[in-house]
Amino acid sequence: MLDRLQQHQPTAVWTAGRDTMTDDANAEQERARRFRDAALPYLDDAFTLARYLMRNSADAEDAVQECYLRALRHFDSYRGPAMKPWLLTILRNVCNAEFARRGKGEIPADYSEDEPTAGELPMWQEPQASPEAVLLRLQDDRAIRKLVADLPPPFREAIVLREVNDLSYDEIAKVAGVPVGTVMSRLARARAMLRAAWRGATVTAPGASP
Numbered sequence: 001m002l003d004r005l006q007q008h009q010p011t012a013v014w015t016a017g018r019d020t021m022t023d024d025a026n027a028e029q030e031r032a033r034r035f036r037d038a039a040l041p042y043l044d045d046a047f048t049l050a051r052y053l054m055r056n057s058a059d060a061e062d063a064v065q066e067c068y069l070r071a072l073r074h075f076d077s078y079r080g081p082a083m084k085p086w087l088l089t090i091l092r093n094v095c096n097a098e099f100a101r102r103g104k105g106e107i108p109a110d111y112s113e114d115e116p117t118a119g120e121l122p123m124w125q126e127p128q129a130s131p132e133a134v135l136l137r138l139q140d141d142r143a144i145r146k147l148v149a150d151l152p153p154p155f156r157e158a159i160v161l162r163e164v165n166d167l168s169y170d171e172i173a174k175v176a177g178v179p180v181g182t183v184m185s186r187l188a189r190a191r192a193m194l195r196a197a198w199r200g201a202t203v204t205a206p207g208a209s210p
Helices: 002-054 057-073 083-102 131-137 142-149 153-164 169-176 180-204
Strands: none
Touching: 002 057, 002 083, 002 142, 002 153, 057 083, 083 169, 142 153, 142 180, 153 169, 153 180, 169 180
């Protein structure tokens, strides 16, 4: 009987190993499917933010790809917040890491020198249909994209997260790693900069009245 058990043992071990590998493969496929279902709806949001942060479509595509690879690697540990802010936080870190690697002179996204507090801006509340929101949602307009791209990084990031990615103040604060009051301040200054830049562009446009 012992001889018969020994003869069958290799087959039994191989079969068990094959079943384990099959189970692992099935689990990995299920994990990838859940990740796709959760993350792919926000691919356009990620690319839009990356394009504004990197100022280059090719670099934006690379940043988004790296963002999604990192997100997939850490998907098992994901417990919130909502998927879109979580992805955009990873993307922001990817972009900042790339600028650091290049040694570029971009102002870090958490730069706060001379930044006013929310208390200095009593009118931070945005109107329901602010001109800046209307302008930013016309994303096919090259002139508007350029005005946004010319904003200093922390203000560019804040206005895109709010007006294009449609995040709440609290979600922006989590993505940027700053207090909500700082988010309000940055948005107020970004809107003021955009208004001034838009007026300047309108005045200097061909055919505009002096």
